[in-house]
Structure formats: C-alpha cells, structure tokens
Amino acid sequence: MPANPATDPAGRTLVGMASANAQGITLDPIDETTMVVNMGPQHPSTHGVLRLVMELDGETIVRCTPHIGYVHTGIEKTGEYQTYMKAVTITDRMDYLSAHINNLAYTLAVEKLLGIEIPPRAQALRVMLSEIQRIASHLVWLATHALDIGAMTAYFYAFRDREKLLDLTEMMSGVRLMPSWIVPGGLRGDAPDGWFERCAAVVDELPMRFREYETLLDQNPIWRERTQGVGCITVDECLNLGVSGPTLRASGMAYDVRKVAPYSGFERYDFHVPVGTFGDVYDRYRVRLAEMRQSREILKQAIETMPDGPVRVGDRKVAPPPRQELETAMEAVIHHFKLWTEGIRPPAGEAYVPVESPKGEIGFYLVSDGSNKPWRMHERPPSFMNLQALPGLCQGRLIADVVAIIGSIDIVLGEIDR
DSSP: OOSSOOOOOTBOOOHHHHHHHHHHHOOOOOOOOOOEEHHHHHHGGGGSOOOOEEOOOOTEEEEEEEEETTTTTOHHHHHHTTTTTHHHHHHHSSSSOOOHHHHHHHHHHHHHTTTTTOHHHHHHHHHHHHHHHHHHHHHHHHHHHHHTOOOHHHHHHHHHHHHHHHHHHHHHHSSSSOOOOTTTTSSSOOOOOOHHHHHHHHHHHHHHHHHHHHHHHHHHHHHHEEEEEEEOHHHHHHHHTTTTTTTHHHTTOOHHHHSSSSOTTGGOOOOOOOOOOSSSSSHHHHHHHHHHHHHHHHHHHHTTTOSOOOSSSTTTTTSSSGGGGGGGGGGHHHHHHHHHHHOOOOOSSEEEEOOOOOOOOSEEEEEEEESSSSSEEEOOOOHHHHHHHHHHHHTTTTGGGGGHHHHHHOOHHHHHHH
C-alpha cells in the first residue's frame, strides 16, 4: 500500500479504492462521503449465494451491483451431453422450488421438436402438478420473505401448508423436491389410488389458510411500513429489463403465459390474472397471494373434469411401453431397451416454448441435429431477468430496505447460476 492515500484530479482523498479493486469490482472514484460494503455472498436474506456490492452515502444506497456465479453448475452445457430423456433430471436442479414447471417447459420444447400431442389426461395432470408446484413455491417465498422482515409466525404457517402439497408430489412420484415426473411423451406414471381425494381435501382447506396469512400481514402496521412505497418499478421498466411474472403484474400489466400463449390445456380452465397498481413490495405480496387463490381454483376445476385415458403417447419410440407389457411381449422389451439406451431422436430443427413459472416466464430453446442429444440447450431464466431490476429498485432506498426488495422479486440462485 502507498504511504499516502490516493487522490482524484480534484484533490479529494479516495477512500476504499484498494479494497474495492481487491474484491474484483470496478467502481468510479469513491470520495470520502461514500463507502462500499458487501451484502453476501453468505447472507440469509440474499436467497442464495448472491453478493451485493453497495455504495452507501450514510444509510442511503447510491449504487447496488449484484455479483453472481458462485454456484455455477453448467447445467445448460451438461444437458447437451445427455439424451433428451436423461436431461429432464437436470432441469429440476435450476429453480429447485419449481421442478415440475421446469420439467414441463423443457418437455414441451422436446415435444414441439417431435411434433407430438400428448393425451388429455396427461395434459390435465400436468396442469395439476404445475399449480401444486406454483402454490408450494409461493409459500416458500411468503415464509422466507416474511421472516426477512421480521414476521416469524407466517414462516411456520406457510411451511406447514407447503408440507401437505409436497406430500401430494411424493404420493404421485415418490419424491418431494425433484420428481422429474413430467417427461417427453407424457408422464412417468398415472396418479395412484386415492391421490385425487387427498388433493381435493388439501384444496378445500387452502382458502382458510390464505385468510390466515392475510390476517397476519395485510393490515399489520410494521409490514405495511416496510413494504408500501418501497422498491417501486413501472411496467415500462419491467419490459425494458425483461422482467416478468408477479413483479411485472404487480406493476399493472396482466401478462401471464398461461393466458397469452396457453399450453398443456390451460385454455380449458377459468381463472383470471391478478395485477397491482404501484409496483412496490406490498403489491408484489398481494399479487402472489391472489395467484395462489387462482391456482387453487384451477386445481379444483382439474379434479372435477379429469378425463380418463392413458398418460403417455402410444409411439414407443418416444414413450416406454407399460410395465405390464414387458412380461408378455418381446417387442415391448425391445422398444424399452432401445429407448433407454439410444434415446429419442427428434428431426433436425429448433424449438422454443415458454411457460409461466412462479417467478415469471421460463422457456427452453432447443436445437436438434437429428441425434439423440440436444445440439443446443438454453433456458430463458426468469430469476436471472428479474435480478436485473434490483439495482434500480434499491437506488435511493435505505440499506434496511434491501432485504424487503430482494425478497419481493423472489429469485433462486440455482437458476441464475445454471
């Protein structure tokens, strides 16, 4: 270190420049009125291994710079070395709170390459699994977001109810968090006996639970003080940054992929798209609460109108034959062996299919060269796009507001650092 502190052309002493450069960041000259602090990368309120470098003037944020890549896994490149069916399992590991919906986005892109339509029962079950996942993801958001701000009771209530939704996933697939149950050609299997009855019991209980959350938070003066007027963003700013999902809808734009470009039969269900007015932390909270109610309505309709029939396409080059056929038909054994050893071979081409995840629009762009592995696999990640809004949301706010703002955009670093 030099004996004398560095100065800028105006003769002002530059404070903290050596440490800022050592952290691997580049900032404009910092004069003695500001300082640089790190929030993370190991901080409970960053919702993952995220590092925020903040320049502060007192307690006011002058600039906030997110730094990502601490848990980079190379999932997209890994997918290009897997067969189309095997790559399903790695999509679970991105937004690990939305595994079913990740599976669905990837699977729909593969099915678009193949040019196949799955049976109605499989489509309806995909809708149910997606909406169960949406509510479960929003409950994790509500629990952790409320805890960040200091509302501990909501944390316990939300996780209590999420367990019942994960029980439904486990009853269907045997796995609670990363089921890989939605696959090209349909589903890995049908719903077991008693699943719909158990799902109906959970669905009937949800409205009472939603009222409990609202009783705890809606009119709570501390909650409103920490969230209203904090972290505001406009529709135009959202669109310029590629922000989607509840953050965009809380700003007033009713954009939902399930309505704009329906997939998997969502056009058959009656639901509306909740929107906010001010685009602040409180509106994002209200929109997600309303979305859980709409997901509950979709689940109720799906249970009442569930069609009979198979849950896989009949093409044995795409979906494996029923297990019972393996004991009686050699042809079924051959198809099963070839499918799992050689994989699916879509014709050469490209496909992109977006779906609505709990965080926003997620889509997979796949390029096929006619082989059994994707030539190119790329995800349109809502968490990554939404994180771009964080610097603008934080600028001019107090450092105490950061935990409320970052929780309100609901990011998962497993998807950002995929």
